Amino acid sequence: MVTTADQREIDNFAALSDQWWDMRGPMAPLHAFTPIRIDYILANIERFWPKKARPVAPASRPLTGLRILDIGCGGGLLAEPMARLGASVTGIDVTEAAIIAATAHAKQADLDIDYRCCTAEDLASTGVTFDVIYASEVIEHVADRGLFIKAIANMLDPKGAVIVTTINRSLPALLLAKFALEYVVRLVPAGTHDPRKFVRPNELRREFAAVGIMLDDMTGLAPRPGGGFRQTGSLAINYAASGGFI
């Protein structure tokens, strides 16, 4: 069976699932990485779906009326903020334990999120579409990237936005993400990343162009001394990309 899910990757994340929302636990770096990912996602939602054009959205819930798909939602670190801002969010993940953790946490936070344990192509086969699709720190874990990107294209509204954050296949990225984070400071569990699956910005651009999606914005994301991240011009390590159908 052809699938985008990689069983060894799924096992890695299953081991982490009960710790998704422990801010001090193994997911702490991902929590620290969350504000800047939200900023990038919100800025690009605004680019494709400007607030002015959606007057029904109340100020405190500016994403009201938007259908958002979170691919590889994990424990719901990004899905929950999006739901809180008013979007109707679907979160999918191939790790069942993550979906269980995410569902439990959303219930606790009193948020209505449609979580499903399935692959992107499973969901695409149902024929649903979304105004915004994002895959944050996911594409470097999938087994068949071409299939994955095709599934995104199949589910994206003609006017919709796709947003990806991932890690470059570069020497600095390899050093930081693989050895520094996993082995030296042990911020993330060893085995989290397989550097052969890291994606260069140009490859990503080309692969999305093949399905008719132009990634017309790419921004580097770099840690800031004293905590948190900032946007940078350098795509050498972590970067975000966004775009829509040409």
Add this chain to the structure above:
Amino acid sequence: MSEIGIVGGGLTGVMMAVTLSHCSETVTLVTQAPPTAKPRHDDNRTTTIHAAGKAMLEALGVWSQLPKAAIPVTRIMVAEGPIQTGRMARRQQEFGLSWQDADHPMAYVVDNAALLEALGHALAKRPVTVIQPATVTGMELVAGKAHLNCTDINLPDFDLVIACDGAKSQLVAASQLRKFTSAHRQTAIVGSLALERPHDNTAFQRFLPDGPIALMPSGDHLASLVWTLPKQTAETLLSADDDVFDQACNDAFGSHLGILRVVGKRFGWPLQPTWMPKLGTDQLLFAGDAGHHIHPLAGQGYNLALADAAVLADCIAKAHRRGLSAGHASVRQAYQRGRQIEIAAMTAVNSGLNAMMSYAPNPLAKLAGMGMTLINASPAKNLFQSIARGGVLARANLLDGRLPD
């Protein structure tokens, strides 16, 4: 969007509750006593609020509720060394350093009782739940929420708790975070002085070998005294007769304002400046004296508390714009980043000035005196003046008079 709990019903806690009620619909104030309880009638302590703090209290609707007008400070005069007598006194200008700006007061002096009353009125108009009497002894995280341990009642759980319970905060102690505390060597005597001559809206500061004596204008021919002294000397003077105290006070301050006479009660305020490298831990933040207790010589303590609230309001508003709760670690990091510079600077400057002017051997004190002359003559004076106005070392919407957006 977030459930916020504030512990402490003093000037800082009530102000924090009023401020954060503009960021969240669910703010709970947990206090030991009713927040509007009247202080003792003979407690005539005052608080100095800089220009940025006044702009903030105006935006929050507190300033207009003051039952008694605040006294503007339009001039600051500083003298170094004891009063001179004889020929020296005539040759030297007594207060070597002075700032003046009659059009834009740099600070205001308000009675604590009046400020608390105004805060109480503002609080009553905001959607804040007040829970009292409740004594909070500690906090623990339960399923991602902050649970306050309370001896009296069961409290709801919060996304974020702000400890505003003063220098002896139980929550700070329970957090076991590193806290640097100076030894108690000095005590400040605070009280009210009747002045023979008008103060002309001037704040006076005289650095003496024993510690600085400061007079803040607090009414018609009335000034608030903050006199820093070695512990023993302060204790002796606190228990002395009014006549003895008046004499000592006049000897220390000099005759610039004529004869000084103490009115009402004197208080001893043990000086133990504290500084914490971290202003909070998971889902718990410290504000006001709970997080930083500075030397009172420049009257900046409450201004730091105001800036704490103003900066935190912006941090929480930003988290909410991102769809994150106030308990997210990024709020604590942004608060820490927004506050650490001003707090460290104020702690260092106030303790440093006090130490340099009080205990230093003569040459160092001379050097400090020379520094003062330099400040007086250079553009540094403008910088010092704008820092004294507030809103320079800490940036926040409220310090510019705007509600958080």
